[in-house]
Amino acid sequence: MTLVLTDPGLLETRCLVDGVFVGEAVDAVENPATGALIARVPRFGAAQATQAVDAAAKAFKPWAAKLAKERSIILRRWFDLIIANREDLALILTAEQGKPLAEARGEIDYAASYVEFYAEEAKRINGETIPSHRPDARIIVTRQPVGVVAAITPWNFPAGMITRKLAPALAAGCTAVVKPAPETPLSALALAVLAQRAGIPAGVFNVITGDAPAIGGVLTSHPAVRVVGFTGSTEVGKLLMRQSAGTVKKVALELGGNAPFIVFDDADLDAAVEGAMISKFRNMGQTCVCANRLYVQGGVYDAFVAKLAQKVAGLVVGDGATANVTQGPLITAEAVDKVERHLADATAKGARVVVGGKRHALGRTFFEPTVVSGVTRDMAVAREEIFGPVAPVFRFETEAEVIAAANDTEFGLAAYFYSRDVGRIFRVAEGLEYGMVGINSGLLSSELAPFGGIKESGNSREGSHHGIAEFVDIKYLLVGGL
Numbered sequence: 001m002t003l004v005l006t007d008p009g010l011l012e013t014r015c016l017v018d019g020v021f022v023g024e025a026v027d028a029v030e031n032p033a034t035g036a037l038i039a040r041v042p043r044f045g046a047a048q049a050t051q052a053v054d055a056a057a058k059a060f061k062p063w064a065a066k067l068a069k070e071r072s073i074i075l076r077r078w079f080d081l082i083i084a085n086r087e088d089l090a091l092i093l094t095a096e097q098g099k100p101l102a103e104a105r106g107e108i109d110y111a112a113s114y115v116e117f118y119a120e121e122a123k124r125i126n127g128e129t130i131p132s133h134r135p136d137a138r139i140i141v142t143r144q145p146v147g148v149v150a151a152i153t154p155w156n157f158p159a160g161m162i163t164r165k166l167a168p169a170l171a172a173g174c175t176a177v178v179k180p181a182p183e184t185p186l187s188a189l190a191l192a193v194l195a196q197r198a199g200i201p202a203g204v205f206n207v208i209t210g211d212a213p214a215i216g217g218v219l220t221s222h223p224a225v226r227v228v229g230f231t232g233s234t235e236v237g238k239l240l241m242r243q244s245a246g247t248v249k250k251v252a253l254e255l256g257g258n259a260p261f262i263v264f265d266d267a268d269l270d271a272a273v274e275g276a277m278i279s280k281f282r283n284m285g286q287t288c289v290c291a292n293r294l295y296v297q298g299g300v301y302d303a304f305v306a307k308l309a310q311k312v313a314g315l316v317v318g319d320g321a322t323a324n325v326t327q328g329p330l331i332t333a334e335a336v337d338k339v340e341r342h343l344a345d346a347t348a349k350g351a352r353v354v355v356g357g358k359r360h361a362l363g364r365t366f367f368e369p370t371v372v373s374g375v376t377r378d379m380a381v382a383r384e385e386i387f388g389p390v391a392p393v394f395r396f397e398t399e400a401e402v403i404a405a406a407n408d409t410e411f412g413l414a415a416y417f418y419s420r421d422v423g424r425i426f427r428v429a430e431g432l433e434y435g436m437v438g439i440n441s442g443l444l445s446s447e448l449a450p451f452g453g454i455k456e457s458g459n460s461r462e463g464s465h466h467g468i469a470e471f472v473d474i475k476y477l478l479v480g481g482l
């Protein structure tokens with residue numbers, strides 16, 4: 001099926017470097033639901049990455065010198081254009097990523113919300129004055145844009161992960177080079193088309209596709225790049241951090257998670273099941289904040305598993321572009337293999353498949369939404385990110401036991417728990433070693449709040465006024481001789 005857009009100009013297949021769309025069609029972008037070729041994009045390497053960084057470096061001073069209000073107006077125009085083209089952007093997103101159209105529309109709104117928020121925030125990047133240590137001097141602190149920002153993004157949120165980094169960077173006065181995931185470059189390029197139409201000047205926003213290690217090598221070593229923003233696997237995040245050490249760049253990492261989702265005996269069970277569905281099965285389980293380990297207290301364990309299994313059995317698997325589908329394909333055949341491996345390991349060690357458990361009849365990249373009970377800590381699903389539609393349910397008895405189990409991981413991104421006891425809510429929220437905790441909610445993310453992890457899940461925050469911090473340098477001015 002070809003992609004029919006209201007504005008075919010949004011299906012851009014070339015890279016954006018210094019305000020010009022360039023490059024030959026080489027690398028295939030396929031629809032994960034059908035395997036059909038959607039487009040081909042350039043395979044750029046170190047030379048083009050260097051050109052893009054040089055362009056961003058050249059564009060930096062004039063962009064930073066604009067009034068905050070001027071940048072704000074341009075970003076607001078970009079927001080308006082994203083919203084005006086929401087349907088086309090959602091169609092592109094579903095075609096290359098697989099998520100159901102309703103979710104894709106939600107992601108476009110989510111992506112746009114960061115542009116709207118930081119268009120506003122651009123005007124509030126204030127400094128401060130501090131009472132001085134000397135009578136003849138005053139202390140002033142300013143916040144200035146850091147310079148060129150590199151953004152390397154994953155395929156699970158092809159639009160959202162870009163605006164979450166780009167909007168605050170551009171608002172602060174930085175310029176950027178984006179390297180989207182090879183699976184999903186078309187959403188990034190469509191956003192770039194709209195950025196240009198909004199009046200973002202040449203060189204301020206560059207997008208390059210191609211050889212990830214070669215491009216990453218330049219982005220982490222070029223002296224003009226001051227921040228490397230990355231969302232993706234912990235392994236690649238650590239590599240980029242090491243590579244960035246040579247030129248002492250700031251690295252802003254959003255890495256993997258292993259989210260616990262805890263249901264206490266006193267929880268509103270239906271609300272907990274609803275929250276688990278959203279947290280676990282959204283985007284086919286392919287988000288870094290997806291519930292990875294469901295811990296349910298003994299008193300409600302059987303009832304929770306039964307209710308969850310019933311809901312999961314009602315999910316509709318298929319091509320995300322088809323009406324009523326709630327579960328699209330996984331991103332690649334390898335992703336399906338990994339889910340299968342996880343399940344085989346769990347069942348071999350004594351877990352029981354309650355619903356689902358195998359490849360879907362549609363074949364290819366489709367997998368049945370699955371619930372497994374009787375899961376224990378010796379199984380791979382307890383330690384590794386599943387990134388697929390499998391809900392493993394562990395049983396626990398005491399609050400102390402479950403907090404210890406939840407924290408027994410090198411990750412620390414999102415955690416969730418359901419309880420109606422106010423004392424427990426504060427004890428557990430404070431005891432969980434995570435950057436974000438959803439309490440009686442399976443969904444956390446908003447442009448208004450700081451998203452990010454601790455431990456090996458990351459070191460930065462995206463969203464809210466905190467999201468500006470990565471993109472500004474603090475400068476201390478001592479004004480003496482007064």
Ligand code: ADP
Nearest residue numbers: 152153154180181182212213216231232233236
């Ligand atoms: P995932 O497993 O979700 O694909 P990755 O961490 O492999 O996560 O990919 C996230 C992003 O990092 C993608 O844009 C990918 O192309 C990029 N990437 C992968 N390896 C490297 C590398 N060596 N240098 C720079 N970017 C990389």
